[in-house]
């Protein structure tokens with residue numbers, strides 16, 4: 077198979093042309109082709125980015141996806157990618173530089189600062205963003221969220237870019253082949269809610285603008301439901317996954333669903349292909365240039381959680397059922413190494429859960445709103461606070477792990493519940509009673525009684541709340557400094573004064589929900605170099621084997637500098653891998669060697 081490489085691409089100014097002769101992408105219809113330049117395992121952010129960029133660099137690309145839907149965990153996500161010094165920051169009037177980002181990462185990661193990988197990330201991230209925006213459906217806007225350790229030097233806000241909402245009808249019938257978002261985060265089963273919708277929705281019955289916004293949203297959704305049988309406005313991670321899917325189709329990528337990769341084929345120490353199972357039959361596929369592992373880590377694998385997640389018995393993962401570590405297992409079987417010494421092996425989040433009568437588990441990740449809002453606290457089994465509740469989800473759960481807390485409770489009063497909601501129990505006008513009846517919400521007339529109901533000493537809990545209230549009324553938290561830093565203030569309610577993050581818990585009845593340690597993804601992955609090439613135990617790089625997304629060990633060793641610290645590296649190393657594959661073909665051609 078011959079490969080034409082375009083002249084070196086300057087992604088800032090030049091769009092890359094796709095060979096017009098290539099057949100349009102097709103799905104599920106097997107063309108009899110079993111040979112591609114690049115085969116990608118998994119259709120989340122890492123895999124799809126590598127696939128799109130490789131296709132735009134004129135390579136033939138196949139993406140195999142094990143489940144019947146494309147998008148992976150990416151389609152569940154908040155859709156924010158952390159890309160320091162990106163051009164959208166400048167549009168928002170925020171100055172940043174590579175140097176400041178490096179200072180921040182050095183301060184945040186300490187001994188875990190991996191210079192080679194982070195330099196590759198900082199050098200390529202802004203360029204990747206421009207390249208994808210110029211050559212695909214991807215389109216982002218900077219969001220004002222501060223970095224998660226805003227007290228560290230070099231920290232900024234607006235380094236996270238959010239995928240712009242996407243009209244799902246652009247995918248035509250293939251919209252149903254895109255993974256839907258977590259149902260606990262949607263309304264009326266398929267109305268997706270963006271971060272920017274939350275405040276207006278909360279104010280639907282309090283302000284005219286809230287009412288207008290909500291009415292428009294619901295009317296628009298009703299129209300979509302009537303015409304398409306579902307909501308078609310995709311937001312957040314679903315917009316990102318939808319945009320990646322559409323971009324892959326446009327770039328001529330071949331996409332196979334229901335196709336599980338299970339073996340990397342190695343010949344003369346070079347990776348030459350992949351064995352997949354498609355519709356019950358095994359097939360060997362030839363990858364002329366490279367195989368890219370992007371199967372999205374192992375959150376759904378109980379055995380691996382047991383090994384890698386603290387408090388594993390109580391730990392709940394939000395990853396889709398297909399994410400069981402296949403890419404890692406295939407890499408290890410071929411001689412690669414799984415990194416086992418990260419300080420954190422997941423993107424952690426507190427999770428609340430309810431099991432319905434039919435056995436269905438509903439899991440709610442507390443990554444936004446309630447935990448951050450003024451008028452709630454979290455207590456350990458002794459009835460005492462143990463953390464700045466408005467800290468990042470990562471630090472909240474890592475504190476639980478360090479203190480051996482397998483279950484804690486969020487406490488609030490009725491005014492809080494009706495205004496902000498608590499997990500699955502949504503704010504007014506949603507009813508409260510069903511959640512009390514099924515045991516998700518624990519209700520009591522006094523704080524003491526609430527303590528007894530959740531199994532903590534009532535007097536201790538009452539003393540905790542009294543002390544919190546005394547200081548919260550003045551906008552202070554001498555115990556955990558909640559509301560002192562830019563991040564916890566930003567995440568709170570700007571209208572609450574004197575501190576957006578703090579308010580007393582006063583008006584009965586009082587409520588509690590149980591929070592367990594959980595994850596948004598695993599992050600322990602294969603050892604790679606800064607070009608995303610998978611490394612053997614002796615440190616040498618495999619020829620033709622790359623790992624991106626969660627199959628690549630976390631660039632930050634599992635520490636979490638900011639919102640978007642998975643999707644940002646996922647996009648960037650997907651881009652780096654594809655460029656590296658193209659460059660290695662080019663180098664061979666220049667050296668006069670056959671291209672494969």
Ligand SMILES: Cc1cc2nc3c(=O)[nH]c(=O)nc-3n(C[C@H](O)[C@H](O)[C@H](O)COP(=O)(O)OP(=O)(O)OC[C@H]3O[C@@H](n4cnc5c(N)ncnc54)[C@H](O)[C@@H]3O)c2cc1C
Nearest residue numbers: 118120121122142148149150154337372625626640642643
């Ligand atoms: C609720 C939630 C919110 C989040 N918000 C954010 C956020 O805003 N920013 C951020 O940075 N991160 C966020 N995350 C984390 C982020 O979504 C993931 O870390 C990221 O999407 C992982 O991307 P990936 O490409 O590695 O894997 P995935 O997106 O999971 O894709 C992997 C795909 O590979 C497929 N696969 C598995 N095994 C095989 C096989 N053998 N053969 C073929 N295919 C296979 C899977 O089915 C899956 O479709 C969030 C996660 C959750 C759950």
